[in-house]
Amino acid sequence: MEAPIIDDELWTLIEPLLPPPKPRRKEHPGRPRVSDRAALNGILFVLKTGLRWNYLPTVLGFGSGATCWRRLNDWRKAGVWDRLHELLLDKLREAGQIDLSYAAVDSSSVRAVGAGGKTGPNPTDRSRPGSKHHILVDANGVPISAILTGANRNDVTQLLPLVDAIPPIRGTRGRPLQRPKVIYADRGYDSDPHRQRLRERGIKPVIARRRTEHGSGLGKFRWVVERTHSWLHNFRRLRIRFDRRADIHEAFLKFGCALVCWNIFRRTEQPF
Incomplete structure (x- = not known):
């Protein structure tokens, strides 16, 4: 199955909304941090396929299901999904x-x-x-x-x-x-x-x-x-x-609404 990928234009809108990563200890940095874009692709993969988190295929470069779940929850707490939805509504009005x-x-x-x-x-x-x-x-x-x-x-x-x-x-x-x-x-x-x-x-x-x-x-x-x-x-x-x-499902619902807005916006940009 081909992995859903956040395209470059949408990532350009999402990246500034994401909170900065938590600082790590220099003496015990642990494993390299999975990039935000890779984790977002993992979240999108789960949203589109309905797959359970523990079945998320790490070979596609998303990181573990636990990592993607934590990012989804952290970004929910930071209000990312609400702000993304509002940003796309503004862009649709502009168009x-x-x-x-x-x-x-x-x-x-x-x-x-x-x-x-x-x-x-x-x-x-x-x-x-x-x-x-x-x-x-x-x-x-x-x-x-x-x-x-x-x-x-x-x-x-x-x-x-x-x-x-x-x-x-x-x-x-x-x-x-x-x-x-x-x-x-x-x-x-x-x-x-x-x-x-x-x-x-x-x-x-x-x-x-x-x-x-x-x-x-x-x-x-x-x-x-x-x-x-x-x-x-x-x-x-x-x-x-x-x-x-409920808050995790609400995060998926808000992300889904934002993606619907994005799909409508992209159609307006395509020449007839």
Whole structure:
């Protein structure tokens, strides 16, 4: 299997975000330190293949699975994944690829092998332990914010947290973008109090109501969020949750959102 490689352009953006390595003792330096880029390639390999850490092939030059796991965790603590996501959102806005004329929200459930934090009985999977990925995307399907919860959490409980988690999106002169004009959502988000709170934030809610006939017509706006969930689930580590620690799975989720943003950005640079 060919190893996934972080390309040079993306590495140029990521490298300045990484914290400096911890100093070593001169008298007992230990083994040579695995380079950050090699460890990042190992993390990407696990994200794409879904491989368990202890099966990470060291012959590909990544270092051990334990080394890559520690870097993932250290960079999570340093806020690298959040800052990378925000940086790529800024670049997309600069390229004219952020459209917050409307946003769409939805969730997807994933099985959690071994349970752990932010899991719960999945009502769509015979009450087996599971988690939910809640995401908000713009009109182009760019993932703007993402939240992890247990699979038994109702979608509507994460509607306002998703909106409040939108980072200031810069990239051009003037005020940063931080609020969509309209939000489209399915029946799982039907709640009059939540509609009112969106209006108080200056957002028009367009949410399907329960106990009404299907065919609301919202699908022509909401399909972008379903496509983005599909893009995220191309990363096998996000399709099935193997990490008992919620913060580690959240790091993978944020890294996956950043990679989706990067793929969209690269398409805008290619000549037609």
